[in-house]
Amino acid sequence: MKKRLSRNKTVWTGVIIFLLLVLPTIVMAQAKPIVLGMPTSFFQPLTGSSKLAIEMAIDDINKAGGIFVKDEGVSRPLKLVTADTRCGEPGTPVHAALMAVDKLIADEKPDALVVAPFRSEAMVATMDLIAKYKMITIQTIAQSPRLIEIYKGEPDKYKYWFRATSNSIYVGTAAASTMDAARKQFGHDKFFIIAQDTAWARAAADAAKSRMEGLGWKTVGYEPVAVGTNDFSPILSKVRTSGAQMLYVVGDMPTLPVCFKQWKSMRIPSMLFLDFAVVTSAKAWTTYGDDLDYVLVMPFPGGTGAPVKALPLSIEFHNKWRDKKLPLMDDPRTVSSAYDAVYILKDAIERAGFVPSKDPDKFVSFLETTDITGVSGKIRFDKASHQQIFDGNPNEGAIIVSYQWRSGKMVPVFPEIVAEEKIALAPWVK
Amino acid sequence: MEIFFYGITNSITLALMAIGFSLTFGVSGVANFAHGAFYLLGGIITWLLINLGIPFFLSALISIVLVGLLGFGLYWGLMYRLRGLAINEVIVTLAAAIVIIELLRWLGFSGFTYVLPPFVKGSVEIGGVWMDYQRIFLVVIGIALIALLYFFTHWTRIGLSFRAIAQNERTAIALGIDSDWTAALSLAIGSSLSVVAALAILPLGSIDTEIGYEILIYALAVGIVGGLESIPGILLASFILGFAQIIVATFFQAQWLTIITLGAIVLILAIKPSGILGKYKELEDRV
Numbered sequence: 001m002k003k004r005l006s007r008n009k010t011v012w013t014g015v016i017i018f019l020l021l022v023l024p025t026i027v028m029a030q031a032k033p034i035v036l037g038m039p040t041s042f043f044q045p046l047t048g049s050s051k052l053a054i055e056m057a058i059d060d061i062n063k064a065g066g067i068f069v070k071d072e073g074v075s076r077p078l079k080l081v082t083a084d085t086r087c088g089e090p091g092t093p094v095h096a097a098l099m100a101v102d103k104l105i106a107d108e109k110p111d112a113l114v115v116a117p118f119r120s121e122a123m124v125a126t127m128d129l130i131a132k133y134k135m136i137t138i139q140t141i142a143q144s145p146r147l148i149e150i151y152k153g154e155p156d157k158y159k160y161w162f163r164a165t166s167n168s169i170y171v172g173t174a175a176a177s178t179m180d181a182a183r184k185q186f187g188h189d190k191f192f193i194i195a196q197d198t199a200w201a202r203a204a205a206d207a208a209k210s211r212m213e214g215l216g217w218k219t220v221g222y223e224p225v226a227v228g229t230n231d232f233s234p235i236l237s238k239v240r241t242s243g244a245q246m247l248y249v250v251g252d253m254p255t256l257p258v259c260f261k262q263w264k265s266m267r268i269p270s271m272l273f274l275d276f277a278v279v280t281s282a283k284a285w286t287t288y289g290d291d292l293d294y295v296l297v298m299p300f301p302g303g304t305g306a307p308v309k310a311l312p313l314s315i316e317f318h319n320k321w322r323d324k325k326l327p328l329m330d331d332p333r334t335v336s337s338a339y340d341a342v343y344i345l346k347d348a349i350e351r352a353g354f355v356p357s358k359d360p361d362k363f364v365s366f367l368e369t370t371d372i373t374g375v376s377g378k379i380r381f382d383k384a385s386h387q388q389i390f391d392g393n394p395n396e397g398a399i400i401v402s403y404q405w406r407s408g409k410m411v412p413v414f415p416e417i418v419a420e421e422k423i424a425l426a427p428w429v430k
Numbered sequence: 431m432e433i434f435f436y437g438i439t440n441s442i443t444l445a446l447m448a449i450g451f452s453l454t455f456g457v458s459g460v461a462n463f464a465h466g467a468f469y470l471l472g473g474i475i476t477w478l479l480i481n482l483g484i485p486f487f488l489s490a491l492i493s494i495v496l497v498g499l500l501g502f503g504l505y506w507g508l509m510y511r512l513r514g515l516a517i518n519e520v521i522v523t524l525a526a527a528i529v530i531i532e533l534l535r536w537l538g539f540s541g542f543t544y545v546l547p548p549f550v551k552g553s554v555e556i557g558g559v560w561m562d563y564q565r566i567f568l569v570v571i572g573i574a575l576i577a578l579l580y581f582f583t584h585w586t587r588i589g590l591s592f593r594a595i596a597q598n599e600r601t602a603i604a605l606g607i608d609s610d611w612t613a614a615l616s617l618a619i620g621s622s623l624s625v626v627a628a629l630a631i632l633p634l635g636s637i638d639t640e641i642g643y644e645i646l647i648y649a650l651a652v653g654i655v656g657g658l659e660s661i662p663g664i665l666l667a668s669f670i671l672g673f674a675q676i677i678v679a680t681f682f683q684a685q686w687l688t689i690i691t692l693g694a695i696v697l698i699l700a701i702k703p704s705g706i707l708g709k710y711k712e713l714e715d716r717v
Contacts, residue, residue: 197685225684228644230635231443233436234679254638257542261634265553265562278542287545287636330543 033079034067034355036342037110039101039126040141041088041118045330046277050115050140050338052326053317054080057342060320067346070353078342081108087122097122098129105133111357113137114341120144131157136356136363138344140337143168143300148385159364162386164344164379165337166300166400170390172204174400175298176211178414179246179273182423183217192221192244192270194235194259196251204250204275212248220244225251232259236268245429250275261291267428271296280305283328285408292405294426301376302394302401302418304336305329306410310418311394311401313375336375344379347372374398393417431559433676439565441672442572443631447645448652448664449575450623453583456658456708458616459596461519464504465624466646467530472497472625473637474534477544486547494625501621505614513613514599531642544637546629568630575626580661592616596659651691655698657708666706670694 038054040047058078061067066075083104085097097117104110113130116139117123123142127150130137137160139147145167151158166174182188191212195205202224209219220242223235236259239247247270249259256276263272273296278284280299284292299305303314317336329335348366349355356363368386372379377394381387391397392415401418403410413423447469454462462468472493479489504526512518534540548564555561583589594602595609603609624645632641656667671694675687698705 194684223684226686226688228640229684229687230631231436231440231675232684233432233440234676235684237432237436237680254542254640255635257545258635261562265560267553267560283543287543 031066031072031074031076033077034069034112034349035079035081035108035110036345037081037083037104037108037113037135038115039083039085039104039113039117040115041086041092041097041122042082042084043086043089044118046141046333046335047088047115047118049329049332049335051080051082053321053335053339054114054342056320056324056326057339059324061342061346067349069349069355071358072354076355078346081110085117085122088118094122094125098125101126101129105129105135109357110135111355112345113139114345115140115338117142120146123147124150127151127158127161130160134160134360136345136360136367137161138164138341138367140165140334140341143171145169148387151386152384159386160360162344162367162381162388164341164381164388165334166390166398167387168204168207170400171298171300172207172211174402174414175248175273175275176208176215178296178298178402179212179248179271180215180217181414181416182246182271183215185423186245186425188245188271189217190220190242190244190246191217192223192239192242192247193219194223194225194232194239194247194249194251196253196256197224197226198251201250201252205248208248208250208275217246227253228255229253230255230258232262233266236262236266239268239270240266244270246271246273248273248275252277257288257291260295261288264291264293264426269429271423271425271429273297277331277333279405280403280410281329281332282306282410283330285405286328290407293407294424294429295405296402296413296423297405297410298400298402300333300400301337301390302399302412303375304334305332306403306412308401308412308418309420310412311375311377311399313373317375340374340376340379343372343374344370376400431557433673433680435556435559435561437669437673437676439561439569440676441669442569444648444652444672445576445665445668446568446572446627446630448649448656448668449579450620450627451646451649452653452656452658452661452664453579453592453623454616454620456596456653456660456664458592458613459599460505460509460613460616460620461516461523462501462504462617462620463520463523463646464501464527464530465620465649466642466644467527468497468501468621469624469628469645470534470637470639470642471500471530473546473628473632473641474539474544476546476625476629477637480547490625490629493629494622497625498618498622502614502618504621505610505617509613509617510610513610527642527646531639534642535639539637540639542636542638545635546632546637548633562634564630564633568634571626571630575623576661576665579623583661588612588615593659648691651695654705655694657705659709660705660707663705663707670706 062077066077068075083100085100086092087097117126118141120142193205195201280297303311307315307318352366368383376398380389382389389397401412402414404413412420451465454460475493476489508522549567550563553560553562591607591612595612599609652667656663674690678686
């Protein structure tokens with residue numbers, strides 16, 4: 001009898017454990033998913049990787065039971081829906097991108113948007129749609145400061161928009177500070193710019209020029225190059241004769257790899273800071289190999305291009321990426337921001353107790369008080385601009401990290417607070 | 431010294447880009463505006479084969495043959511019925527180019543992932559100028575190809591038949607030359623030459639679909655300036671444009687490079703429409 005009782009006890013314990021494990025999954029499976037909309041241009045490798053990052057976050061959250069929505073008393077899984085705005089493809093008009101966003105909102109009725117249109121022009125136009133539908137949006141790609149101006153112009157109208165990534169001002173400042181670290185370390189002060197002759201690259205180059213001059217550097221050359229230039233030798237000869245110690249190259253044209261390959265083969269005696277997305281991820285080494293050695297790169301928010309010891313979540317992010325056997329990123333800029341965006345929403349939903357679409361006006365205040373740790377450091381928003389705060393200290397805000405390529409590894413070299421090694425000169429640079 | 435050495439490499443690069451186009455359009459009078467697309471396709475096929483584990487030189491050989499066959503097929507499949515209708519030939523080959531390039535883009539061969547290995551990695555100092563080995567090989571290949579092509583079109587029966595159908599197709603036929611086979615062969619050889627150029631030039635940067643369009647512009651510029659049917663003209667134009675680009679980039683600004691190329695086309699068409707060493711217009715005027 002005693003034995004039978006003991007056996008019953010074991011069976012019942014097993015049943016209870018089974019129910020405890022399985023029930024939440026069954027309940028979650030029946031619960032209506034929280035729908036995240038991702039309207040962006042899927043022509044770019046950057047957006048493809050951002051989608052994988054979001055799916056990775058969603059997968060982890062759903063496996064852990066979903067997001068508990070207090071007011072509903074259930075945990076709800078996340079679901080991603082996408083729309084291709086095609087705004088990153090040449091010739092796509094802004095209104096076509098807007099139609100894609102509008103259709104996604106109308107058809108899929110997402111609870112919030114993440115990532116949002118790729119090109120700044122399309123993103124600027126999307127601001128009115130976000131306001132019209134009161135659609136909570138965690139935007140993570142377009143870097144234009146214009147979005148902040150729009151928000152500040154009518155904060156009550158555009159309050160549903162939050163940018164959870166860097167912007168071009170932060171990026172420009174961080175690039176200049178990285179190069180200035182070389183002045184402090186090596187006493188360098190002569191600066192040469194090679195910029196692709198397109199509006200965005202010229203703007204980035206102009207901003208770098210004014211910042212570097214403000215820091216005490218002397219610009220000894222500024223060379224705009226036509227798209228399609230396939231021999232950089234005359235320009236690099238100018239760099240050599242100018243006596244420049246720091247060379248800043250900005251662009252995204254297909255022939256730009258010729259530039260850094262020639263920088264090495266011609267033994268140009270200046271440091272090279274390459275503002276070129278393609279060389280900011282581990283994949284670049286598999287493509288270009290040691291032609292990249294000693295090149296300085298900056299893949300926007302810290303930890304997105306390669307792990308940084310001082311940013312523990314960046315290590316976790318890259319380990320998960322590797323464990324899930326996701327393809328190496330072609331362009332990692334802001335990919336970690338897309339990943340963080342999901343966790344920003346999860347945190348706000350859990351604190352609010354309701355989903356964003358239920359009461360967007362009220363939900364805004366929960367996003368404004370976000371205070372969690374992400375891949376690039378602390379995630380907080382500036383209430384006055386709805387821009388994620390980027391601070392020099394990862395315990396106070398997010399940071400941008402610069403790396404230097406060394407024998408196949410991207411080594412964090414700036415800012416000092418997270419640097420794992422000092423900037424090193426290439427052997428042919430004095 | 432850098433201007434001299436890099437002027438030479440830049441000039442030979444232009445010559446390599448133009449030589450296949452010149453052979454088909456200039457020497458044998460067959461328009462092949464898919465030249466840039468074949469250049470791109472050759473690079474991508476080689477990249478794919480290398481990534482399948484096939485050694486570089488074998489991959490290169492397979493690509494040269496495959497693209498050559500494609501050029502041959504392009505003639506019999508599309509151009510055979512249009513032979514002699516110059517505008518239609520241009521339209522059909524340009525359409526084929528767009529189809530190939532955009533198909534490759536759609537398949538994802540866009541971006542910076544696709545890089546061909548150099549023949550030999552590294553660089554060397556010559557006369558105080560550092561230069562990568564690949565550029566030195568490029569110059570050697572370029573000079574060898576130009577010499578071979580000159581020999582081929584002036585001293586071999588097939589080469590002479592190429593020139594014959596370009597000068598007067600009816601007379602060539604009357605002399606027993608099979609103009610369709612000759613034209614198809616010229617398209618095949620020209621297409622293969624575009625792959626040779628790709629294999630020499632692409633390791634300097636990376637393969638991107640846009641290059642398919644850019645190569646055609648450079649090939650056209652060199653051909654028009656030098657004279658489409660003249661191999662010495664192609665060489666001369668390559669050196670004029672190549673050195674002009676280097677000098678402008680050195681003493682002015684690199685952003686004017688594209689204008690040099692396009693400006694030269696406009697200038698030469700206004701002054702001497704046959705090109706510097708070309709004689710088509712003069713021959714037509716005389717007739």
